[in-house]
Amino acid sequence: MRRTMVASVLVAAVAATAGACGGDKSTGETAGGAKEIEVLYRVEPAWPHMEKTLKQAKTQFEAAHKGVTIKLTPVQGTNEVYYTKLALLNRSADSAPDVYLHDTFQVNADVAAGKLAPLDDYLNTWPDWSTQYADSVKQAAKGPDGKIYGVPISTDTRGLWYNKDILTKAGISVPWEPKTWADVLTAARAVKQKVPGVIPFNMYSTKVLGEAATMQGFEMLLYGTPGGTLYDDTQKKWVASSKGITDSLGFVDTIYREGLGPKQADAFDAKLGEKVGLDWFPGGKLAIGLDGAWMSASWTPTSTKPWPQWTEKIGWTPMPTQNGEAPGAVSMSGGWVMAMSSYAKDKKDAFDFISTATNKENTLTYSVSTGDLTPRKDVASDPRYTAANPSVKFWTDLASVTHYRPAYEVYPKVSAEVQKAMEAMVTGSKTPDAAAKEYADALPGVVGGPDKVTTGS
Amino acid sequence: MTVTTVTPPSRPAGSPVLAEEPRRRGGALRRLLPLLPALVLLVIFMAGPILWSLYISFTNETLTGSASVDSRFVGLENFVKLFGDDAFRNSFLLTFVFVIGSAVIGQNTLGLFIALLQRGRGRVVRSVVNGVVIAAWVVPEVVAAACWYSFLSEEGTLNEVLAFLGLSQDWLFTAPMLAVTLANVWRGTAFSMLVYSAALSDVPGDLLEAAAVDGASGWRRFTGVTLPLIRRSILSNLMLITLQTLASFGLIYAMTGGGPGTASQTTPLYMYDQAFRYFEIGYGSAMALVMLVIGALFSLVYLRLIKVET
Numbered sequence: 001m002r003r004t005m006v007a008s009v010l011v012a013a014v015a016a017t018a019g020a021c022g023g024d025k026s027t028g029e030t031a032g033g034a035k036e037i038e039v040l041y042r043v044e045p046a047w048p049h050m051e052k053t054l055k056q057a058k059t060q061f062e063a064a065h066k067g068v069t070i071k072l073t074p075v076q077g078t079n080e081v082y083y084t085k086l087a088l089l090n091r092s093a094d095s096a097p098d099v100y101l102h103d104t105f106q107v108n109a110d111v112a113a114g115k116l117a118p119l120d121d122y123l124n125t126w127p128d129w130s131t132q133y134a135d136s137v138k139q140a141a142k143g144p145d146g147k148i149y150g151v152p153i154s155t156d157t158r159g160l161w162y163n164k165d166i167l168t169k170a171g172i173s174v175p176w177e178p179k180t181w182a183d184v185l186t187a188a189r190a191v192k193q194k195v196p197g198v199i200p201f202n203m204y205s206t207k208v209l210g211e212a213a214t215m216q217g218f219e220m221l222l223y224g225t226p227g228g229t230l231y232d233d234t235q236k237k238w239v240a241s242s243k244g245i246t247d248s249l250g251f252v253d254t255i256y257r258e259g260l261g262p263k264q265a266d267a268f269d270a271k272l273g274e275k276v277g278l279d280w281f282p283g284g285k286l287a288i289g290l291d292g293a294w295m296s297a298s299w300t301p302t303s304t305k306p307w308p309q310w311t312e313k314i315g316w317t318p319m320p321t322q323n324g325e326a327p328g329a330v331s332m333s334g335g336w337v338m339a340m341s342s343y344a345k346d347k348k349d350a351f352d353f354i355s356t357a358t359n360k361e362n363t364l365t366y367s368v369s370t371g372d373l374t375p376r377k378d379v380a381s382d383p384r385y386t387a388a389n390p391s392v393k394f395w396t397d398l399a400s401v402t403h404y405r406p407a408y409e410v411y412p413k414v415s416a417e418v419q420k421a422m423e424a425m426v427t428g429s430k431t432p433d434a435a436a437k438e439y440a441d442a443l444p445g446v447v448g449g450p451d452k453v454t455t456g457s
Numbered sequence: 458m459t460v461t462t463v464t465p466p467s468r469p470a471g472s473p474v475l476a477e478e479p480r481r482r483g484g485a486l487r488r489l490l491p492l493l494p495a496l497v498l499l500v501i502f503m504a505g506p507i508l509w510s511l512y513i514s515f516t517n518e519t520l521t522g523s524a525s526v527d528s529r530f531v532g533l534e535n536f537v538k539l540f541g542d543d544a545f546r547n548s549f550l551l552t553f554v555f556v557i558g559s560a561v562i563g564q565n566t567l568g569l570f571i572a573l574l575q576r577g578r579g580r581v582v583r584s585v586v587n588g589v590v591i592a593a594w595v596v597p598e599v600v601a602a603a604c605w606y607s608f609l610s611e612e613g614t615l616n617e618v619l620a621f622l623g624l625s626q627d628w629l630f631t632a633p634m635l636a637v638t639l640a641n642v643w644r645g646t647a648f649s650m651l652v653y654s655a656a657l658s659d660v661p662g663d664l665l666e667a668a669a670v671d672g673a674s675g676w677r678r679f680t681g682v683t684l685p686l687i688r689r690s691i692l693s694n695l696m697l698i699t700l701q702t703l704a705s706f707g708l709i710y711a712m713t714g715g716g717p718g719t720a721s722q723t724t725p726l727y728m729y730d731q732a733f734r735y736f737e738i739g740y741g742s743a744m745a746l747v748m749l750v751i752g753a754l755f756s757l758v759y760l761r762l763i764k765v766e767t
Contacts, residue, residue, distance in 0.1 A: 086731045087520040109522040208716050210734075263612065265630035267718035409522040413735055423718055 004192035015354050021342055034254025035068045037350050039357075040089065040097035042082040043074040046274050049297070053364070053366040057357040064356075068349050073097060078270070080210045083344055090115050090341070098344040099353055102150055104140050104335050105211070105407035112409055117342040118147035119456050128359070128376075136399075137375040138397055141337040141395060142265035151358045154372035156293045157331040157398035159318045163338060166287040169271035170194045179280070179324045181221075181251055184288070188260040191287040198261045199280065203290040205252055205426050207419040208270045214415040215332050216291055218422055221404045223322035224330035230414060231406030238406075238447045240413060241440040242456030247322065249432040252425040265401075267426050280306045281314065289320065290319060297371035311319040318398060331402040335375070373399075413446040506636055514743035520736035528739065534745035545744065547719055548727035552703065554640060560702035563642035567693060568649025573679075574655055587650075594647035602711030605640040633713045633721035642709055645701070656690035657683070689763055696759040703752050724748055727737050 006205060039058075040378035041050045051074060058070040075085045089095045090110070102110070110116045123129040129138075135154070141150030164174045172189040177185045203220075204212040222228040228244030231237070239245070255261040266272060277298030280286035283439040284307070289295070296314075299307035318329030340347065340355045356362070360378050368388045373396050374380050388391050405411060423437045424430040429440070444450040514535055518528040541544050571590060575583050591743035609628040628636050642717065660683055668678045684691075693722050706725040709715065715722035715730070722730070724744060732741025 080734060087736055088733070091525075106521065112523040113521060113525045115521075158697065206716075206717070208714055263627075264717065265627040268630065270714055416735055427718060 035346055036071050038071045039095045040073050040100040048120050048425055049369040053362050057362050061353050061356045093343040094344045096341045098341055098350045102337050102339040105405055107141045108407055109409045116149045117340040120147050126355050132378050140335055148340035151354050152337050152375035153358050155335035155375050157333055157395050159290050160294050161316050162314050166195055169381045178320050180320050181322050199262050199286045202262055202289045202351050205422040206268050213416045218418050221251050232454055238455040240443045240457040242444040246432050246436040249425055249435050251433050252422055256426050278305050294371040296447050302369040311390050327401050329401045333397040333402040408449045417442050434450045462560050495666040510742040514746045516739050518739040520738050535553045535740050552723040556692050559638040559641035560698040562699050564645040564649045567646045569653045571650045572653035578610050590647045598707040601644045602708050606712050609636050629713050630717050637709045637712055644756050654695040657685040660686045692763045696756055699755050700752050721752050
C-alpha cells in the first residue's frame, strides 16, 4: 500500500514537472536552412482580428519571399497577459520574437532597454511611410532619441456609447449631447429612477482591469478638468496632487455611492469589458458606457456574436469636459504598432513582413473588423472603411481633442497607483480627498524621488 | 537504507591503516557516478534559478525598461521596502489564514476523518470513496478552479440551490477567502487521506482490541493509542501540505485573481503581481526569498516535533 502510494506521488510530481518544462522553441534558421521569422501577437475568443490579419499577411509575404517562413505565435489572453508574456520572452535573445505587436505605451521602456530595433533606415526605402502616414501618427512609436521604433497598425479614441432606447425611456432626448459631467450624472440618475433593472453607467475602475481603468476611466475625467494632467510637460515632473485629481476621484465616488455604476462584483470582474460588449449593450442592460472607439467591434459581422441592429440601437457622443470648458470634449489615445526586436537575425525580411502586415489591404481588414481607427490615409479615405461602421468618422474626428498618456518608463507604476485610488472609490473605503492624499504620498516613491513630482493647480 | 563501510574485525598489528582509504574513495566515486547526470540537471534547473533569484532579490532588476539591462546591487533596499509595505503585510496575513484554514485544519483533519471512517469498511465502499476523493486531487488545478468558479458564481449551482432560501449572492465577491479555502480543502484532502490510510493500516489491531478490553472508549482509544502511533505520519503530512499550500498560486489566481481588491491576494499572488505585472522582478524575488525562509521555518518546527520522543 505504502509503496504504491509513493509511486503514484512520484508519477504525479514527474508529470507536473514535465508539463511545466514544455514549450521548446527555436528561432532563426530552421533545419532545412530556410529562414524563419517569428511574429508574436495577442488573441482572445472575442478578439480574433489580429490573427486574421496576420494570417492574410503571412500568405502574401510567403508568396513573395521564397524560402522565408513566418511563424505566427499567438498569446492567449488579455492585454495584461500579453505584456507579461512579451516582457518574459524579451529577456533573452533566444526567446525574443523577431516581430511583435506592441502597445505604444510600452515602447519607451523597451527602447531604454535596447530591446527594439530602430526602423528609420528601412522606412526611408518604403514609399508608403512618407505618403500614407500623417506626421502626428508617426510619433506613435518615436523613441526619446527621435528614431522610429514601430509602424502603427491602429490608433484609438475614447468617448461615450449609449443605448438610445433606454435613454428615451428615461426621458432624455436622443441624440444625447452632454456638455458637462453634471449632464452625464443627470442622465445616469434619470435611468436609475425610471428604468429599473438597467445599469445606468459603466466605467472601468478597478485594478484587475488594468490600463482600461486608468485610461478609459480616470484619465478621461482628469484630462477634462481645467489643467488636469498626470505629468507636467514643462516642468518634466509628475503631478502629485491637483483639484482635477480629487474631482475626478469624486466623480467615480458619486457613480458608485449613488448606485449608478455596475454591481461591485461586476466592477471587480476581469472580464467586465467582454460583458459590456457582448452582453450588456446588446441585451439592453446598460445605458451609458465610457469606453473605447473599438466597442462596436463586438457587434460587427466578423465578431463571435454579431449584432447588426447596433447601428440603430446605439448612439455615441464625446465625453464632455468637467464644466464644459473649451474645447468642450476630451479623449485619450493610444494604439498599437508592429515593432522589430533588436535581436532579430534577419532584419531586412522582418521589416518586409512589417510593411506587408501594415499595407493598405491588411490595415483595412484589421480596421474594419476591430473598429480601431486607422493610421493610414488611403484606408481612411476608402469607402469600405467608413461604410462598414457609421461611428468611425465620429471617433476619427475626436482626434482633434485627444490626449496621449505620459508613457514614460515609470508610467505603469503610476497607473497602478491611480487604479488603487479608484478602487477605494468603488468600495467606498476612502473619501476622494483621502484617496487623493494617499496618491500624492505614494507618488514620489514610484517615480523615483520627491524631486520628480510637483503640485498641480 | 544505510550505507556503512564494514571494517574488518581484526587487523594484524603494524599493517598500514591508510591502505583502506583509496579503495573507500573509489567506492564512493563509483556510487556517485550514475547519479551525476541527475545531479547536474538538478544543479542547472533547480539550484541555478534559486541562486539567480537569491541574487536578484538584492538588486533593482526589472523585466522591462533600463533597469532590465542595467540593474544594480541595492543591498537590503527591497527587504526594507517589503516590511513597510501594507499590501505585503495584508498578503502575508491572508497566506497565514489560507495555510492554517485550508491545510492544517481543513485538509489535515478531513483527510484523517475520512481515513478513520474507512477503516474496516468493505472493499466496495472503500474504492468508491477513494475514487471520489482522489478524483478531486487528480483534476488539474485550473480545472478545479474553473469548477469552483462556476459552482460559486452568480448564476452558479450553489446560488440556484440557495435561491429557495433567499441566500444567493456572489460568493467569490462576498467571501473570497472562504471560497478559495473550501476549494483548496476539496482538492487537497485526498493527499492527507492517502497518507493517513497508510499510517492507520500500520496500527496493530490487537493493540486497539486490548484497549477495548480494558474498557477504553472509542475516543480514548483514538487519542491514547491511534494518535501516538501515527504521530510521525501526522507531522510529515502537515509539513508536506503546509509547504504545498504556502506556495499555492493557480487555484486562487484562477478563482478570484486575488480580488476583489486585495481581499484574497495571498503572498504568491502579490509576488506575481509585482514581478510579472509591474515587472519588478527584484522586489518579487525578495518576497519569494522571505516565503522560502518561512517555509523552511515551518519545516524545521515540524522536523523537531517528529524527533521529540513522547
